[in-house]
Amino acid sequence: MGLRVEVRRVLPGFLLDLDFSSEAKIVGILGNSGSGKTMSLRAIAGLEPSVRGRVELNGRTLFDSARRINLPPQRRHLGFLMQDYALFPHLTVAENVAFGLGRVSAEEARARVMEQLVAVQLQGLEDRRPHQLSGGQQQRVALARALITKPEAILLDEPLSALDVHLRSQMEALLIETLSAFPGVALYVTHNLEEVYRLAEEIVILCNGKRVGAGAKEEIFRRPQTVTVARVTGCKNFSRVRRIGERQVEALEWGCALRLQESVPEGFDSVGIRAHHLTFTANAEDPNTFPCALVRSIEGPFRMTLYLKLLLAQASAAHHHLQAEITRESWESLRNRPSPWLVRLDPCRIMPLRNDGDVRDGNGGSNNSTAPSVQA
Amino acid sequence: MDALFIIPLALPPTVVGYLLLLVLGRTDPLARALSNWGISVLFSWPATVIAATVVAFPLMYLAARGAVEQVNPSYQQAARTLGASEWRTFWRVTLPLAWPGVLAGTVLAFARALGEFGATLMIAGNIPGRTQTLPLAIFFAAEAGNMDQALAWVLITVGITAVAVTLFNTWGRRAQLPGRAARRA
Numbered sequence: 421m422g423l424r425v426e427v428r429r430v431l432p433g434f435l436l437d438l439d440f441s442s443e444a445k446i447v448g449i450l451g452n453s454g455s456g457k458t459m460s461l462r463a464i465a466g467l468e469p470s471v472r473g474r475v476e477l478n479g480r481t482l483f484d485s486a487r488r489i490n491l492p493p494q495r496r497h498l499g500f501l502m503q504d505y506a507l508f509p510h511l512t513v514a515e516n517v518a519f520g521l522g523r524v525s526a527e528e529a530r531a532r533v534m535e536q537l538v539a540v541q542l543q544g545l546e547d548r549r550p551h552q553l554s555g556g557q558q559q560r561v562a563l564a565r566a567l568i569t570k571p572e573a574i575l576l577d578e579p580l581s582a583l584d585v586h587l588r589s590q591m592e593a594l595l596i597e598t599l600s601a602f603p604g605v606a607l608y609v610t611h612n613l614e615e616v617y618r619l620a621e622e623i624v625i626l627c628n629g630k631r632v633g634a635g636a637k638e639e640i641f642r643r644p645q646t647v648t649v650a651r652v653t654g655c656k657n658f659s660r661v662r663r664i665g666e667r668q669v670e671a672l673e674w675g676c677a678l679r680l681q682e683s684v685p686e687g688f689d690s691v692g693i694r695a696h697h698l699t700f701t702a703n704a705e706d707p708n709t710f711p712c713a714l715v716r717s718i719e720g721p722f723r724m725t726l727y728l729k730l731l732l733a734q735a736s737a738a739h740h741h742l743q744a745e746i747t748r749e750s751w752e753s754l755r756n757r758p759s760p761w762l763v764r765l766d767p768c769r770i771m772p773l774r775n776d777g778d779v780r781d782g783n784g785g786s787n788n789s790t791a792p793s794v795q796a
Numbered sequence: 797m798d799a800l801f802i803i804p805l806a807l808p809p810t811v812v813g814y815l816l817l818l819v820l821g822r823t824d825p826l827a828r829a830l831s832n833w834g835i836s837v838l839f840s841w842p843a844t845v846i847a848a849t850v851v852a853f854p855l856m857y858l859a860a861r862g863a864v865e866q867v868n869p870s871y872q873q874a875a876r877t878l879g880a881s882e883w884r885t886f887w888r889v890t891l892p893l894a895w896p897g898v899l900a901g902t903v904l905a906f907a908r909a910l911g912e913f914g915a916t917l918m919i920a921g922n923i924p925g926r927t928q929t930l931p932l933a934i935f936f937a938a939e940a941g942n943m944d945q946a947l948a949w950v951l952i953t954v955g956i957t958a959v960a961v962t963l964f965n966t967w968g969r970r971a972q973l974p975g976r977a978a979r980r981a
Contacts, residue, residue, distance in 0.1 A: 467873045493876040506874035510892045519888070520878030569879055 423447065423573065423605050424476040427463040436460065436629040439473075446599055448620030448637070449609045450652055456629040457609040458503065461575045464607070465500045466493040477573055477605065499566030499574035503582070505558045507550035513537070513561050514546035520569035536564035540594065556587040563598065573605040580615060595619065613654050617641065625652050632776065646776040647690055656695040656743040660775065674742065676732055679707045681768045688772040695725070697769040698744035700754055701762050708767055711760035715741050724751040731760055805854035812851055813918025820846070820919065843920035844927050848909035856905035863897020864890055903964045910957065930956075 422443035429436040436456045440447075451457045462468040464475050466483065475483040482496045483489060507516050517533045524532070537543050540560035550558055559579060566574055579595060580588045596619060599606045610616050616623055616637070623640050625633040625648070633640055633649035644650035647658055659673035667680045671691060678691065701709055716727040727741040744763065746754065754761065804812050820837050837843055867890050875885040891898070913931045920927040922936055930953050937946040 465873075465877055467877070493873065494879045494881060496877075497879075498877060500874070500877040502870055502874060504870060506868075506870040508871060508874075508889060508893075519875065519880070522879065565878065 421478050423478075423607065424474065425460075425464060426473040427460060427475065428472045429459065429463060429468060429470060434629060436463070438624075438626060438629065438631050440624045440631055440634050442605075442622050442624075442634075444605075444620070444622040446606045446608060446620045446622075448616035448623045449607065449626055450611070450613060450616045450623055451609075451626030452611055452652065455626045457611075457626055458577055459629075460626065461500070461577050461607065461609055465498050465575055466491060466496050467500075480572075497569070497572045499569060499571035501559075501562050501566050501574065501576045501579055503577045503579075505550075505562040507558055507561055507565070509550055511549075512546065513542065513548050513550070513553070516550065516561055517546075517564045517568055519565060532568060533564075536568045539567075539598065540564045554587075556583055556591055559583070559591060560594070563595075567598070567602070571604060573607060574599075574602060576606065576608045578610055579608075581610065581612070592618065613652070625649050627652060644692070644771060644773065646774045647692065648776050650692045650771060650773055654694065655692045655771070656745075657698075658690055658692045658773070660690050674730060676708075676710055676730055678765060678770060679767050680770055680772070682772075684772050688774050690773040690775045692771045692773050693742075693765055693769055694771075695743045695745035697766060698728075698742060699764045699766065700744075700746070700750070700757075701764045702757075704762055706762075706764050708765040708770075709762050710765075712742070712763045713760060719748075723747055726751075728761075728763055730763075801857045802854045804850050805858075809851055809912070809914030810918060813847065813915035816847065816850065816915060816919045838919055839921045839923065839927060841920070841927055844912075844916050844929055847915040847919055848912040848929075851912050851915055852905040852909035855908055856901040859901025859904060860894065860898045863894035863901070866897065867893045899964060899967060903961065906960055906964075907957070910953070 422441060424441040426439040427436065428438075434456070436459050438456065438460050449457050449460065459468060463471045463473075464482075471483070472485045473483070474481070474485070477496075477498075481487070481489050482491050482498075508519065511519070514530075514533050514537075517536055518529050521529050521532065533546065534543065537546060540563055542557060542560050542564065545553065545557065550561065553561065559582075563579075576595075580591055583591055592615065599608075599619070608616065608619055620637055622635065623633075623637045624631055625640065627648050632646060632652070633644065640649065641653050644653055644655065650658070657674075659671040661669035661671050661678070661684070663684060664670050664677065667683050668677060669680065669684060669691065670677050680691075703709070704711075711731040712728040713731055714726060715729050718725040724746055726744045726746065728744055729741055742763065807815075817838070820843070837846065871889050871893060872885050875889045876882075880888065911931055912929070913935070916927075916929055917932060920929075922928050922932045924933075928936075930949055934946050934949045934953070937943075937949060
């Protein structure tokens with residue numbers, strides 16, 4: 421049971437080589453743009469040419485290049501919610517939704533279309549054309565159209581990314597409701613880590629066409645294991661480390677000695693800490709507390725991003741700043757404190773990581789490190 | 797195959813006429829088989845149809861092919877994931893979306909067929925009441941100095957063309973609405 425995927429496609433300058441299997445009902449694929457998310461979905465749906473590998477859904481083989489099985493898209497029974505919706509512009513909303521119905525009586529078709537339209541709260545719009553609808557409405561039509569065929573699995577390609585903030589939370593609520601009522605497997609692709617956390621049960625992390633991490637979402641976010649996974653899940657601060665004692669390491673990029681909660685497992689040569697886990701304290705005696713100077717601050721509507729430099733003798737690597745994120749309320753009280761401020765890297769918040777080669781220049785702590793980009 | 801459809805567009809009409817003469821002429825096995833059945837194509841009205849079709853078809857073909865290729869493939873892919881066969885995808889999605897282009901091709905082909913002169917003259921001749929087409933009638937009337945009769949044919953031709961273009965325009969505009977929406981979306 422569940423979904424087993426093993427797809428490989430070679431393109432000039434890009435290699436998609438994704439494998440994962442999951443029994444979860446909602447699987448999220450998280451990756452930056454250009455990581456091969458859309459191509460993976462298309463390969464699973466049978467829309468991508470020259471794919472090698474295997475796709476199995478609930479024990480049914482949809483594709484197996486070794487056994488020369490390759491069901492055409494129309495026989496895979498997968499719903500595909502495309503990023504551009506691909507609503508048929510020459511058909512009305514009702515005709516679009518009814519498109520996937522096989523040979524059924526006009527009466528039954530009407531009833532089932534209405535049922536779907538009610539489910540996505542679009543009743544009353546059945547005679548409109550797609551271009552007369554807003555983006556959010558178009559998306560809901562596409563969802564209704566995909567669900568009416570009762571697919572065994574539904575593939576959703578960045579369903580919320582084209583919507584504005586207000587619509588997005590509405591649509592997300594609708595998606596959560598729809599997907600929990602959906603009997604099949606949902607594969608949800610996005611670059612938004614909050615979205616994937618809220619929607620999916622299990623997460624596959626895709627980077628440069630490869631799976632770099634997979635598992636239950638809580639586990640992935642709490643213990644990312646590698647620098648790449650930590651980065652894709654939103655971690656901003658990285659440093660290579662050198663062991664200097666039991667539960668003690670020297671952070672090479674940050675230029676400080678750190679105490680850890682547990683001893684560093686074998687093969688873990690880096691650490692990371694999330695920006696919102698950095699705290700400011702008045703007590704210099706706390707473990708992992710260092711004086712720091714503010715280099716730069718960026719004001720957000722609700723939160724402040726602070727770039728900090730540790731004021732330590734061995735902090736030769738002056739350009740590696742720590743990035744902290746605090747609420748504006750904390751900022752108001754912090755800004756009046758006398759400098760230098762004391763920043764604390766809580767030992768139980770420090771995540772031991774393996775540097776898996778994603779950190780090209782050997783450090784992840786630089787603030788303007790960009791995610792590797794590949795043309796897909 | 798592609799080239800075979802398009803070549804008649806590039807060749808001078810008299811060359812097309814000459815090649816058709818060879819294909820349909822008495823020595824060709826196909827024509828011989830037909831004449832055994834008592835059917836002779838050359839210098840009969842079907843010859844005018846063949847000449848006009850061969851010469852005008854490439855325009856229709858090119859326009860229709862271009863229009864079909866212009867259809868955003870994600871519509872066809874969406875149709876397939878919804879379980880539609882290739883056949884249903886073509887008739888319900890591709891063709892309706894390509895329709896304005898197909899219509900435009902029809903107008904072009906119609907105009908070209910109406911004006912067909914060279915190939916027709918070569919394989920159908922100019923037999924009044926049987927193989928005489930409008931352009932031939934105009935040419936021979938004018939050549940014989942019969943300007944009034946030529947003018948009458950000219951007016952008829954202009955009338956037919958005007959009606960056809962108007963019809964295609966109205967149909968085309970109606971068919972184009974979804975096409976425009978597709979481009980805007």
